[in-house]
Amino acid sequence: MLDKTYDPKEIEARRYPEWEQAGAFRAHPESAKPPYCIVIPPPNVTGSLHMGHALDNTLQDVLIRWRRMKGDDVLWQPGTDHAGIATQMVVVRNLEQEGIGLAVEGAARNDANKKLLNREEFLAKVWEWKAYSGGTITGQLRRLGASCDWSRERFTMDEGLSKAVLKVFVDLYKAGLIYKDLRLVNWDPKMLTAISDLEVESQEVRGHLWYFKYPLEGSDEHIVVATTRPETMLGDTGIAVHPDDPKWKHLIGKHAVLPLVGRKIRIVADEYSDPEKGSGAVKITPAHDFNDFEVGRRHKLEAINIFDKFARVNENAPEKYRGLDRFDARKKIVAEMEELGLVEKIEPHTHAVPYGDRGGVPVEPYLTEQWYADAKKLAEEPLAAARDGRVKFVPERGRDEFFRWMENIQPWCVSRQLWWGHQIPAWYGPDKKVFVAVSEDEAKVEARAHYGKDVALERDPDVLDTWFSSALWPFSTLGWPDRTPELAKYYPTSVLVTGWDILFFWVARMMMMGSYFMKEVPFRTVYLHGLVTDEKGQKMSKSKGNVIDPLELIDKYGADALRFTMTSLAASQAGRLRLAPARVEGARNFATKLWNATRFAEMNGAALPKGFDPSSARLTVNKWMLGELARANTAIDKAMTDFRLNEAANTLYEFVWGVVCDWYVELTKPILQGADGPEKDETRAVTAFVLRETVKLMHPVMPFITEELWDKLGHREEHGPLIGQPWPVPTALDAAADAEMGWLVKLISDIRSARAELNVPAGAKLKLLVIGGDATTAARLERHRAAIERLSRIEGIEAATAAPKASLQIVVGEATYALPVGEVIDLKAEGARLQKEIKKLADEVGKIDAKLGNAAFVSRAPEEVVEEQRERRSQAEQTRARLSTALERLGA
């Protein structure tokens, strides 16, 4: 006997290891079954599960478990990401707590008392941290129920994947698609590394626009430039004005003298300068602004780098500013310009400032040599694949977003000045000549060939962008560059499930690398979902204190409840998915409901006879139930196929609660609790059958409770665990049974409503008099007598010619039903109720008449629509007429 309520804790803790140890999650590349593969978006190895993971991985697991039951050879490829910059940051922060710093060149100014680690020592600490916390997130994914093939778990820095990274870098270099270049890069002065365009977030900042007067050479005149960044004037090498600007065009070709520095700078004509903005004249600092860099190049202006890597003023500036932080330098410069009377005015000004997404400080455009990948070239094939449908996006507008990004893509800066990551396989000779090779030995061979002798080589200290290795994930995890059976069978993978937020970071780059190295896009479908936010639509963050921890929800309501909630949340077209914790509670209640329905079945001897054939059912209620099951089955398959997982969840909810529990269980109680015989046997069998199939249909969404019930129902003994069972195939529908049950449900509902509205005491048992019922109705009433009596609290059903005066009356189909209530009834209230019903129907008839009276409607609308309106009118009118009769009789 099942317990009264479902207790997820113990069951979840037991079931998961059981599956895993039985190898239920294993892929079988050797099998003849068709492949279905999803690669997990690898979470940060040292991270922990948040709501985004819970959503993303629930959706993947639902698809995976469904396809597994459908008979595919399923591989859900798990693994973790070394997450270079994020992990390095965490470890650095941890070390700081212990008073340990990094021995980064030039950084020691605040670190006098600190113990400093060199690269090797630091990496040892990171690996230590990984060993300590690396299992956390995979353990939490297990708690969620994720059925990944853990025997194949990979890590972006494990040996095989590192080998893939090296090969990719070297191959792309040799193909000219990776190159080193000196250009402006987004520099994070806190993390002390270059970052890619994508890692820059612009934020609106309320700042100022300073109007500086730059004296003209050999004149008392000034030219006024407006800037949001006064400190960069130390690196100004020119001034740009619009060629047609009447205010300044006469100065083109002349020179100004840069205040505080004394440098002579040229005034150039360039359309970049907007006469409407600021003063119309722009100071040009080629080394510290992307636009200025372009202007500088057009006019051959010198690029003077005035900052060091900490964004402190360097030796290229006048001595008194050296060593100042950029913001201190700003203050000092503004003060001095004011003293010199060179500040014309200062306006408040709101503008976008680029921030590093990790370091959280404004990034500095910084002139350095970095490694770049030719993203434009690599994007060609993915773009073609998206255009011709080799890769599909769900929802479709993902494709447009993808185009928008890929068609305007810039070179991808792949080098990072970090220690944690894949060190770039490039070695430099004494003359800085670079040798790119998969190993130092091979680099040496190349160097020997070049120099004609052995020389000392020095390896490039930089590491690769984290996304470089995750871009290879769909094939590196399958064994590439080796030609493994896994690679042959599972690539391209079936679907990639991820959030909109990493469409460019990750999805686009996987498509680039996959297309290039595998000659085929890495997945057939990209399924994108929104971001989970709190109830108010606010992004969850520690600082706001609105973080909902999925593990707490699992503790409180069970993993299945969380999964159900995530699944029913999934389809929103909005970019954000607001999570109301009450929904999780509702999902927990749903699990309890299913549990109790099973408990009911168990208590009533539901059991599946060997070889039971559902098509042998004779009772209308059972035939109908089996039809409803088939309907749900079909709807769920359709929803899953279309990636409308919320619809699958809603279908399950409505089916289990609204159909099985509310109606089938109640309708069959008289049979199950009545006399023994074939009807009882059949109903017990159908109940057991329906529950067995229901548990299968629910398994992808709620794996734990369903596996438990499957076992408790005794199926495990015979067939093994539920996770490996074949998915149900819908059976045929029975239209006659549907019609009859529709009638029955309406009859019972109408009686219940009338009773409740007239405040007939719930316990009062009334007689049901049938007036004007035909033979079909008589037969139906007879067949369902017990159910009607029980569900609508009736005692006795009899035919009659007219309703007694004091009775409730309802109309269902061709018959009128009277429930004599004697003194209990308030005749006025019953009259009002009937009048309300009549008015509703009359309104409907009126509306339909208006439609049918419209010649354009009748002639232009499709025939079936017109016919349907006529049919509805006739039904409504008949019912209205009968209710009017009933009302008259009440008054009589």
Next chain:
RNA sequence: GGGCGCGUAGCUCAGCGGUAGAGCACUGUCUUGACAUGGCAGGGGUCACAGGUUCAAUCCCUGUCGCGCCCA
């Protein structure tokens, strides 16, 4: 500034040419032998606003307003 998405019941959201739906909340009622984490019944909506297309618009088109996201 450019692009996209969203404004539907008190709240969170489905629906997206032809009877407006769910969950939660709310009201009444019921401790009936599966379940009070429940049953039964009910109230609540000019589907943001204004035009247009159509026989017919919550749904398609245009514009306005509000909110959000992405890109500059």
